Amino acid sequence: MATTRVFSLLIVDDDPLIHQSLKLSLPNHWKVFSAPTLEAIQYERFYHAAFVDMHLEPGSTKAVGPTVIEKLVKHNNQLEVVAMSGDLSRPLMESCLKAGAQRFLAKPLMPEEILLVLEKIEALWDLRSVDPAANRKSTRWVGTSQASQKIKKRIADLRGETSPVLIEGETGCGKEVVSRLLHEQEGERPFIAVNVASIPENLFESEMFGHIKGAFTGADQNKVGLTEAAHGGDLFLDEIEALPLTQQAKLLRFLETGEVRKVGAKETTQVKTRVIVASNKPLEKMVAAGEFREDLLYRLASQRIQLTPLRDRLEDINELAAHFLDAERPRRNKSFTEDGLEALKKYNWPGNVRELKRVCEQLSLTSPLPFIRGEDVAAWLKPAATAPSAPSYTVIDFNKGLNNLVEEFEAHAIKTCLKQTTDIEEAARVLQISRSSLYKKIKDYKIEEEPS
Secondary structure: OOOOOOEEEEEEOOOHHHHHHHHHHOOOOEEEEEEOOHHHOOOOOOOOEEEEEOOOOOOOOOOOHHHHHHHHHHHOOOOEEEEEEOOOOHHHHHHHHHHOOOEEEEOOOOHHHHHHHHHHHHHHHHHHOOOOOOOOOOOOOOOOOHHHHHHHHHHHHOOOOOOOEEEEOOOOOOHHHHHHHHHHOOOOOOEEEEEHHHOOHHHHHHHHHEEOOOOOOOOOOOEEOHHHHOOOOEEEEEOHHHOOHHHHHHHHHHHHHOEEOOEOOOOOEEOOOEEEEEEOOOHHHHHHOOOOOHHHHHHHOOEEEEOOOHHHOHHHHHHHHHHHHHHOOOOOOOEEOHHHHHHHHOOOOOOHHHHHHHHHHHHHHHOOOOEEOHHHHHHHHHHHOOOOOOOOOOOOOHHHOHHHHHHHHHHHHHHHHHHHOOOHHHHHHHHOOOHHHHHHHHHHOOOOOOOO
């Protein structure tokens, strides 16, 4: 995201050298307001950020900085406050955080550290103020709930970071949106996204690292792998939990060395790519079950973002629903009534934001009036609210054998689930298996798609 706006910074410090050095370190798009005394602080003025020293009264050992921070935050609860002091006592630092500061910098301040902090603050304000009407190509996180604000803050904190990022959350929570926001805040650079579950196990190495002509049957030309295509940018690997154990070691080696050896090649190539991965399942549980390498998890989880399910941030539904209706093309000029929004909030949303998007699209198409009422919502959500029930067998033919009986039951369960929803991702979530596993079972049991 290129910075075109002007940001305002308040500097509260009784040392004129601090004001001068900070002004020299700041980029041109930061406007500085100096307050060398307590009386000079204009609390009512709007600032994007504030650097506040802890000891502002000459000759006094009392730290008044926390009180100043508390007052500033009271006037603007979105203000990004950076406390600073040469006193690094733990009680003082904790009192600053309690008062509302987001960071604590030790004096003397380092110019590189100041610029890094300001970049992260800029990223956060950019995330907060994205106008979807101004640029529809721009990705945005929709929602202003406390959970959404924490997610935006976490994304902004990762600006400029190059280590792997693990995004965790249920299906439909917005993991790809977060990956794109992480990417876009770094400026113009390559972004490659791939669903790991869609890559056949025997082709993983070729897809990820490429191959040379003649490496195997069918390799009639050189192929650039995904890691190399993302050189200088970001590689997003969705559903990382579906990566087979046999291939996890190869991904781990790349993460540790940055080296790529194409299939059939002798030499290696150095690739600089940030890897962002997403998982629908808790990887720690998969490690405990022997389904995921512990050393790979440690490497991927260098930075983590945990996404909150929609049922735990219902305050965002109003904004999300309006966003999805507005995004409909052709625009049908419909809106939700208050009771329509309340009906949306009473639902549990097992498919999270992705399910809400689909429901809004369908309601926009099918509701008979220019506004969507509670009864319209209830009629649409009622079938989806009922989970598929297991068949009740009163007679069991033991002559079939246990394996055949289990397969018969499994096929019946999948068929029943697919009658409830034709969305494969949602069906996989209900059945608590990966999407790739569900596709395989549909193929193995020769389950035909239900007519719509």
